[in-house]
Amino acid sequence: MTKLWGGRFTADTNALAYRLNASLPFDQRLWREDIRGSIAWAMALARADLLTPLESVSIVGGLQQIHDEFSAGAFTFAPDDEDIHTAVERRLGEIVGPIAGKLHTGRSRNDQVAADFRLWVMDAEEKIIAHTRTLQHAFIAQAEAQAETLLPGYTHLQRAQPITFGHWLLQFFWMTERDCARWAEARARASTCPLGSSALAGTAYPIDRAALAADLSFARVSENSLDAVSDRDFAAEFLFNAALTASHLSRLAEALIIFSTAEFGFVTLADEYSTGSSLMPQKKNPDMLELARGKAGTLIGQLAGLLAALKGLPSAYDKDLQEDKPPVFAAFDTLDLLLPVLAGVVATLRVNADRMAAALDPALLATELADYLVRKGVPFREAHHIAGEAVKKAEDSQVKLSRLSLEELQKLSPIFEAEVAEVWDARAAVNRRSVAGGTGAESVRAQIARARTILQNIETAGGGQSR
């Protein structure tokens, strides 16, 4: 037997065409799932009396041997193994003889690969959630340590208002919390067993699909065989979740790259997460963060590429679907490294509180100046305008905003009184933001408590996801 499907063909496949067509170089990664699926299928055939007990024992035993060979790195591919399914069935034949040919009864590679790939993706999603949880722990630990460390908050990368670094770190907890929710939803939706759909029309054999799905821990069986063999929504969702997760990581990375410049100096990366220059001896580069940023771009491309490949496919199964695996594997490999590395970066980050404090220019408190007027009854819009003029006056006079004299302020508005001086206290300004989700110390403590509770509930539940 050279090919599974050679009967009607006269000429051999052209060598280049064979290479273009072969998926083995990447789908061999599915060996675990393929064997697992085949064992479950053999048992389903046995249940339907399509294999005798003896045959099923023999086939399952053969498949377990193949599993052991793969585990031991001892499996050898043959030149004609065009994909992992072919390789496993070929090897099974070598081990158990012609009855191996009974395993493919009532199934097709179309439903087989759909099942294999779903199992792989569901497992990958669990691993990514677990990695994300580790990263979230790092955010919380640093946030707790830095809950009261003041620094400027930025919008448009311009100093805006004072915040705490704990609050700043926690924003990424919530971003990644949404990621976990999406990963979990995608995993739940992926948990649909396509086996029994055969090539496209459903199998003609009395397979108990529900039992088969249960054997493989799928949550449900697919409802339509045509859909089942061509549905790659789960792969697209995987790539979208990967791209959006990476977009969050890219934002963290960008901010830390900027915060670790000599000019900001707010944080120092640990040596073990930095690299040097082949030319410039003094360089210490945030390569990990730059890769996090750059890989977000790559992941966006992998998503766009799969969606473009799926667009306009005409029929149940088209070979174009084979383009689904490389981007999903690549995206997983990226996050599988990136998430733990960033957890390490965050956990080992040295925070330079003095540099942060030094950056707390009084101009960051201009809103407090306006709010002072608001408390005295000035409509905010007018108060904002007066405070804006104060900023301008200070800049023109090249003094700090807090150094404007009471007289100067009163020229802008007679409402200013001596106690206006109290607005120049950055910590007070921070703590005034005690609203839920605000940067005030109390709010941040409450935020940390909520975040810890989420993680604890998950750990108690033993799963990766709170919902």
Next chain:
Amino acid sequence: MTKLWGGRFTADTNALAYRLNASLPFDQRLWREDIRGSIAWAMALARADLLTPLESVSIVGGLQQIHDEFSAGAFTFAPDDEDIHTAVERRLGEIVGPIAGKLHTGRSRNDQVAADFRLWVMDAEEKIIAHTRTLQHAFIAQAEAQAETLLPGYTHLQRAQPITFGHWLLQFFWMTERDCARWAEARARASTCPLGSSALAGTAYPIDRAALAADLSFARVSENSLDAVSDRDFAAEFLFNAALTASHLSRLAEALIIFSTAEFGFVTLADEYSTGSSLMPQKKNPDMLELARGKAGTLIGQLAGLLAALKGLPSAYDKDLQEDKPPVFAAFDTLDLLLPVLAGVVATLRVNADRMAAALDPALLATELADYLVRKGVPFREAHHIAGEAVKKAEDSQVKLSRLSLEELQKLSPIFEAEVAEVWDARAAVNRRSVAGGTGAESVRAQIARARTILQNIETAGGGQSR
């Protein structure tokens, strides 16, 4: 007042820069949500004693008047209205005088636009789900009518096995059912109120955020102010869901384009969903379907574009975020037209059952031939090979597969007996696929029943989504 923020500036904005910066051309679409949000904010200020009862009545009244002006198409924008928020506040000042300046107390356009846009997106998601439900009804109705209509099923666009057209149509029910689940999950996650986050650090005023969120029917308040003003996950999810929904529609479209060629002739589009040629008088073109296919491409681009814009943003709010609205609006407008048009296309589709039946070449039953041998104990792999040789022999002899004589078949395998002739019954082959999700008549009826139950449960529940 020319600008909300002019106090500290000396020079006016450059005219081209103003145009580049202004979001009014597209964000005026948010007028309803902006006014709704401002009314809720005014009430929250009143609750916190930051507005007197009289002031709040006046401001809310003014906002309602603005709402009426927009509804009546009577609102006039001023040259300095750089966005919808500015326009509304400017007009409010004209109506109620300087106390209008109190409305912006404790809030920022950063949290304001985030709230407006979330409200808009949540509403759009409901509309899309409702449109999808209409399309699903059309699938079910046609599927029921065509539950027993036989046609070739295709893989790789090559005839594969006979199926029913009802089964074929229902695959799209399940694709769009997943779409609905995704839309509903995205809507639920979007239902987070950012108001009270102010520019980035949380508002310094004692706003009851929970009450405010409830007033606007948000399910929860945001947990971190920095995250709240920069989170555009809900926009990215919207665009991903739109792209994936469109990818399903593009598959339906591609198949119907091919099925409505002269060569296939399986279906005829209604005149009201077809167009002609300016040159060729005989042409009747499936433009709607081609647009469904093409727009899937455009939507993929809108998703990739927003993700690329979000990548690597450094701080709480960056102006890049303004790029979020045009693609979301465009994607909604596309689906808002495309879904009902495709529902019309499906509902009015004329099915040419005779052309479908004529395409049921016996070669489609080659798997049945192999299965016949399997039932006689031949391992499937060997049976497949024998059937393949039969196909080849028939092709070489230029006869239909079913016309091979028993003698010819027996030359390939002595196991063939006279009753092999029974395999050439396409309907029997179809009905043999009675497994769950299979194309057999019974399975299709059960599938229709399940689909109907899903839609009925939703309608009973009064919402758009089953989960």
Next chain:
Amino acid sequence: MTKLWGGRFTADTNALAYRLNASLPFDQRLWREDIRGSIAWAMALARADLLTPLESVSIVGGLQQIHDEFSAGAFTFAPDDEDIHTAVERRLGEIVGPIAGKLHTGRSRNDQVAADFRLWVMDAEEKIIAHTRTLQHAFIAQAEAQAETLLPGYTHLQRAQPITFGHWLLQFFWMTERDCARWAEARARASTCPLGSSALAGTAYPIDRAALAADLSFARVSENSLDAVSDRDFAAEFLFNAALTASHLSRLAEALIIFSTAEFGFVTLADEYSTGSSLMPQKKNPDMLELARGKAGTLIGQLAGLLAALKGLPSAYDKDLQEDKPPVFAAFDTLDLLLPVLAGVVATLRVNADRMAAALDPALLATELADYLVRKGVPFREAHHIAGEAVKKAEDSQVKLSRLSLEELQKLSPIFEAEVAEVWDARAAVNRRSVAGGTGAESVRAQIARARTILQNIETAGGGQSR
């Protein structure tokens, strides 16, 4: 006449389907090109004796009247105008009567829209090149003014080696120079006249295609009618060039955003290219730069979207091609604003040479320290290692690198001698890079001269492109 193609149809188009199908909302922008193309076509028909001289005069006169109506904003669309071609032909009929019906002889909307759109794109490309030239002048002028202004050069956003700000600015001259070359090549390739290809097979009338192409200033005629009506390479090239141009602008933007932070303080944006905050009175935000960065993302999406729409189109003309115009129009509008705004930003940029100078930490000269050893015969790799140890020693001792005593240096390598002190001169380090393309003053002057020559040659030649 309601539609151009109604003859064979019974039912009217469904109202939503009509809206989905209609391209008038966006293709009305092609009115100038459509009329221009129709005038040329009328003349070609006349040349082929398919119009009498009188008829052609009448038709051309009618078309000119329509042109005037559009120019004056006086053209009124009718409800049945589904696209710009239909609108113009409908109006022509109103003006000149039934002979208007002769204009469409031998052509189709397929070749017509391809011609219109090419003319529009070629014109847009010229405008973008002109805008880019203006931006390049701004780079050169600022570079000349700042040719000797020292600042740290960065890699990985970490201080690397001293450079001049003139050199830094000129990198964008060369990026945009490549952009101009690409725009010009794309324009040259777009200059192919599809008219005469008719719907797909070529016109059946003896049209002199070469003369027609010349009338419209096309460089050549298309070689294959099937290709001519479906080729949208020119639109894809436009979008790629736009995305790559924007990627360059996004890099400029990102760097200037960072350079204009309070922490860097290297540059100050002019008020007329900055905006403020609705909440924080002190804010001065680089919105233009952020939009430049964000819009690069949007443009990437527009490119990906069109390519995805083009993928897998089966036949000469498919309606999917209608998706070509919105992204091209949007991309042009973006660059049409962005390029002049950035030219303004660059031209009005205030350079804070003192802040730049203050950032020239001696550690930036660590490579000079290594090079010092190289000049004394130490292999570079070893010299790099010694200099690295010097950096570490300085950091550990919390002194500037230049403050290490000769003794301390000699502990690292006995080769150091007193004149090592000379390496701590940043300007000397800069000027040592006098190689072509280097940051040395002389090299920068030569670079400016080459850049000026390029622009002068173009202006002399009267075109936008040097090649």
Next chain:
Amino acid sequence: MTKLWGGRFTADTNALAYRLNASLPFDQRLWREDIRGSIAWAMALARADLLTPLESVSIVGGLQQIHDEFSAGAFTFAPDDEDIHTAVERRLGEIVGPIAGKLHTGRSRNDQVAADFRLWVMDAEEKIIAHTRTLQHAFIAQAEAQAETLLPGYTHLQRAQPITFGHWLLQFFWMTERDCARWAEARARASTCPLGSSALAGTAYPIDRAALAADLSFARVSENSLDAVSDRDFAAEFLFNAALTASHLSRLAEALIIFSTAEFGFVTLADEYSTGSSLMPQKKNPDMLELARGKAGTLIGQLAGLLAALKGLPSAYDKDLQEDKPPVFAAFDTLDLLLPVLAGVVATLRVNADRMAAALDPALLATELADYLVRKGVPFREAHHIAGEAVKKAEDSQVKLSRLSLEELQKLSPIFEAEVAEVWDARAAVNRRSVAGGTGAESVRAQIARARTILQNIETAGGGQSR
């Protein structure tokens, strides 16, 4: 020495961070270019007296030995080889001792990798052009064989007008001709030598950059060192050209997939370019064509991904740039297989002229019917309408359009006369399209001649590109 840059670092790189950072797994593919570049650099150093003749002989000899080791598959990577540059320099040290450390004098990995990658890309572009030329030969050969084979031309996948299959095939010649022009332009622009730019500021040593560029066959030296180390336009252009080339191939693929359905039956793929089904014995699937279509999607993603990664990079060299290689390598590998496979598919395509002829329904000649009236003086628009009514009448009467009697036609227009019967000759209709680029036999012959001339001129010139 484990790392090139370890001097200033205390802690070792974290193991996962090392893996994330290491580019060796993919950039080892650049070994040829890296050694070639290093040999040229050694010679440049020697020319500048930075290496003695003896040293340069030794270093060049060592590099040649490394080349031989790689060629023989005998090169062994060390655990600390983080990229190909490090690996080569490490090995050189093992071979020639400490003077290996002189090779990196005055250069940086930043300019080194830019040079290596450009050389690789330029070579890849040449290979792709050569593959495309082979494909073009296949188009021409088939077109010549099928120059007079009639088939329906399609627009919107509906039968439009008769054309010849030769004409149909040639459209792809011109698409790929534009591809070749783009590849050649990209290659010419990539031919810029960045060596001498060092890390960012230009080398401080008197390197003769022009001589160095000439040694490596670069057409020019880079003009600005900052640009030189960060310019990845050539990679983006490569990916755009790949995506657009693939989009052309995807259109060919889609059409041939449809033409090779049982329903069309216009072409039959050779067995050696087809595959079978593991389940359905009769299947013969066009997998190669489906992969061509699907891979177009993947390539669009690779382009979008790189552009997204490049967006917003702040400084001369950022590590994000390392994301440039995997997509370029992957895109090349795709085209390197796909182009020759498609050349094989085209060359071995069996054309079923009888099936094509059978599809020439008279309705395809409705335009001829209208043109008949035009020749009799009826304005085209009216003629089109009359012909449309004839189509409708024929459809309503369920007769072929050509079977309408003269009386029936005359009821639609009295202008019809007996010789109208002549319009029902498809070949005459085809040959009437004798305009340049038309489907008439003569025009197709002329088109073939032009195509052949283009290929001959290139072969004579010895290069891959006509311009």
